[in-house]
Amino acid sequence: MGKRDRKDPCSEDSDQLFSEKVYENYKVMMVQTALGFVGMSDAEDIVSTVIEKLFNKKKVLQGMYGKAELVFYIKQTVRNHCINHLKREKRRKDIIVDCQLEDVPELTTEELRVVEEKVIGKERDSEVRQYIERLPEKYRILMEGKYLENLSDDELASQLGCKKSSLRSMLTRAKRKLVALMEEGDFDDVVKR
Numbered sequence: 242m243g244k245r246d247r248k249d250p251c252s253e254d255s256d257q258l259f260s261e262k263v264y265e266n267y268k269v270m271m272v273q274t275a276l277g278f279v280g281m282s283d284a285e286d287i288v289s290t291v292i293e294k295l296f297n298k299k300k301v302l303q304g305m306y307g308k309a310e311l312v313f314y315i316k317q318t319v320r321n322h323c324i325n326h327l328k329r330e331k332r333r334k335d336i337i338v339d340c341q342l343e344d345v346p347e348l349t350t351e352e353l354r355v356v357e358e359k360v361i362g363k364e365r366d367s368e369v370r371q372y373i374e375r376l377p378e379k380y381r382i383l384m385e386g387k388y389l390e391n392l393s394d395d396e397l398a399s400q401l402g403c404k405k406s407s408l409r410s411m412l413t414r415a416k417r418k419l420v421a422l423m424e425e426g427d428f429d430d431v432v433k434r
Contacts, residue, residue: 259299259302259303260295260296260299263295263296263302263311263315264292267311267312267315268288268292270312270315270316270390270400271288271291271292271315271316271319272284272285272288273390273391273392274316274319274320274323274390275287275288275319275322275323277323277389277390278320278323278324278326278327279323279326279327283326284323287319287322287323287326288319290322291315291318291319291322294318295315295318302314309378309379309382309401309402312382312400313378313382316385369423370389372419372422372423373385373389373419375422376415376418376419376422377418379401379411380411380414380415380418380419382400382401383397383401383408383411383412383415384412384415384416384419386400387412394408
């Protein structure tokens with residue numbers, strides 16, 4: 242069978258095939274991205290919602306199929322849905338907390354220290370994520386995949402369209418660029434943006 246005889250998954254007459262390909266190729270990445278923000282049950286709900294939205298935008302996505310743009314677009318859509326979900330949850334919890342504030346017990350000094358360390362750790366992680374998002378696209382995808390999504394080298398190489406053997410040097414360059422960005426700016430500058 243020649244190259245012209247095969248069905249192009251991006252052609253207009255194969256919307257269903259395209260939708261299935263996007264689902265098969267990116268579902269794991271979408272769940273892993275969502276897990277960076279929310280728990281498993283919420284992640285699955287968010288991914289289901291995102292998949293529906295992506296299927297409604299087939300025409301836009303077909304032009305990006307097989308490119309890093311599509312990976313970025315899908316990840317950004319998942320992130321946005323997670324952030325919106327967290328905002329809704331925060332508003333809901335704020336209402337509950339306001340109603341229950343009188344029932345909050347006093348914490349010991351040690352308990353306060355532990356809570357403070359956890360909060361500072363989460364803030365630091367958030368700040369580092371913001372610096373990672375400022376990296377050039379290939380480095381950003383590599384750093385997110387390696388450290389935030391815990392992808393294997395094979396998965397990263399496939400996602401980036403490069404050889405597995407070149408990942409280590411790319412990772413070194415990405416780390417150097419991240420350190421340079423962090424040295425240029427102040428963590429507080431990034432948080433205020």
